[in-house]
Amino acid sequence: MPAAYDSAEKRSELVRAARELLHQRGFHRTSLADVAELARVPLGNVHYYFRTKERLAEAVIRSHEAALRERFELWSKKHADPRKRLRELLRAPLDSSDSVIQFGCPHGSLCQELEKLASGTPLAKAGARLLTVYVDWCAEQFQALGAKPREARALAEQLVSSMQGTMLLAHTMRSRELLASQFRRIEVWLNGVVPKN
Amino acid sequence: MPAAYDSAEKRSELVRAARELLHQRGFHRTSLADVAELARVPLGNVHYYFRTKERLAEAVIRSHEAALRERFELWSKKHADPRKRLRELLRAPLDSSDSVIQFGCPHGSLCQELEKLASGTPLAKAGARLLTVYVDWCAEQFQALGAKPREARALAEQLVSSMQGTMLLAHTMRSRELLASQFRRIEVWLNGVVPKN
DNA sequence: GTCTATAAATTGATAGAC
DNA sequence: GTCTATCAATTTATAGAC
Numbered sequence: 001m002p003a004a005y006d007s008a009e010k011r012s013e014l015v016r017a018a019r020e021l022l023h024q025r026g027f028h029r030t031s032l033a034d035v036a037e038l039a040r041v042p043l044g045n046v047h048y049y050f051r052t053k054e055r056l057a058e059a060v061i062r063s064h065e066a067a068l069r070e071r072f073e074l075w076s077k078k079h080a081d082p083r084k085r086l087r088e089l090l091r092a093p094l095d096s097s098d099s100v101i102q103f104g105c106p107h108g109s110l111c112q113e114l115e116k117l118a119s120g121t122p123l124a125k126a127g128a129r130l131l132t133v134y135v136d137w138c139a140e141q142f143q144a145l146g147a148k149p150r151e152a153r154a155l156a157e158q159l160v161s162s163m164q165g166t167m168l169l170a171h172t173m174r175s176r177e178l179l180a181s182q183f184r185r186i187e188v189w190l191n192g193v194v195p196k197n
Numbered sequence: 198m199p200a201a202y203d204s205a206e207k208r209s210e211l212v213r214a215a216r217e218l219l220h221q222r223g224f225h226r227t228s229l230a231d232v233a234e235l236a237r238v239p240l241g242n243v244h245y246y247f248r249t250k251e252r253l254a255e256a257v258i259r260s261h262e263a264a265l266r267e268r269f270e271l272w273s274k275k276h277a278d279p280r281k282r283l284r285e286l287l288r289a290p291l292d293s294s295d296s297v298i299q300f301g302c303p304h305g306s307l308c309q310e311l312e313k314l315a316s317g318t319p320l321a322k323a324g325a326r327l328l329t330v331y332v333d334w335c336a337e338q339f340q341a342l343g344a345k346p347r348e349a350r351a352l353a354e355q356l357v358s359s360m361q362g363t364m365l366l367a368h369t370m371r372s373r374e375l376l377a378s379q380f381r382r383i384e385v386w387l388n389g390v391v392p393k394n
Numbered sequence: 395g396t397c398t399a400t401a402a403a404t405t406g407a408t409a410g411a412c
Numbered sequence: 413g414t415c416t417a418t419c420a421a422t423t424t425a426t427a428g429a430c
Contacts, residue, residue, distance in 0.1 A: 165362025
C-alpha cells in the first residue's frame, strides 16, 4: 500500500521536524509554518495529519517517550549491573553536551514550557509523563541494587532532580564546564550509593 | 511632588502585577491587557511607562533581583554562621510550597521560558542573571565556611542545581511530598558539607 | 489525498483627542 | 500625563479547488 506508506512517512516526518524545533525554539516560538517547511510539507496539509498544534506536540511527546523507553530497554539488555545502566543515563547528556548547553534538556525544558503555556491540559500532562518515565525507571534500577521501594524512589528523585537542575543551570549560564563537573560529581555519588554488603 | 509620586506608584504597581502574572502564567500567556487590568491601569497607558512588553519584563526581573539581594543581606545580618544563612535559603521554597507546587520557582521557570522565547536577547540575559545571583551568594557562604574558591563554586552550583531540579520535578508532578523530602535531604547534606576541623 | 488562499482571533503597539 | 480607539502583524485553523 504505497499511499498509506507515503502518508505515514509524511506524518512521521512532521513529528521529526516538530521535535527538533520544539527543542530548539520551544512550543510557542515554533509556528506550524516552520514545521511544515522543515518537513517539506505544505502548510495547509499539516492539519490533515494533526488537527491542532497541540495534537502535533502530543505526538512529539509520544515519540520522546518511545525513544526513552527504547534506550532504557537497550541499557537493561546491555548491562546486568543496574549501576552501569544508570551510568549510561548520566553519560547521555554529556554525549550531546553542545545541544544541552545551547537548548537545554529536550524533555525538561518542554515540560516546563508546557506547564506555563498549557497548564492543566492533556498536553501538559503528557509532558509531565516524560519526567515520570525517568523517575520510574531509575527507581527500578535502585531497587535492583538492593534499595527498599521507598528509598529507591527517593534516590531516583534525587538523581533526576540533580540532572535536570544541572542542565538548567548549565544551559542558562552556557557553561559546558558546569555540566561536566557536576555530572562527574553525580557519577561519584552514584558509585557509592546503596553499597553492596 | 504629587504627580511624580502617582507616576512612580503606578509604575511599581504595573511591575507588581506583571511579576505575579509572569510567575503564574508565564511571559507569553500574560498579555499587557491582563497586567493593565490587575494593576488597574488603562491598557493604552502601559506603554507610557514601558515602551515594550520586554521592558516591562526586564523591570520585573530587576525587582526579583532586588528582592533577592535584600533577602541575602537580611540573612547575612541575622546569622553569623554561613551554614545558617544557607539553611534559610533552603527553607524559603518550603514556606511558599503551595505556590512552588502550582507554578514552579518564580526565578527558575522564568529563566527557562526566556531562554526559549527570547534566547540571546538582553531580556534572556537579564533572566539568566537571576540564577547567577543565587550561585554567587551561595559560593560566598561556602567560602566563608572554609571552602577554597573553586570548591565553594562547585558546592554552590550543586546546591542551586539540586534546588532548581527539585522544584521542577515537584511542580511538574504536583507533589508537595517530593519537595519536602528532597529539601530535607539537601539540608542534611548541607549540615555535613565542609566540616569544621 | 493534496494544496492554495483566506478567514478568524489574538495581541503588541501607536495615533491622537482631551 | 491620561486614555480610547485602532492599526498591524502574527499565526492557528478552515474552506474549497484540484
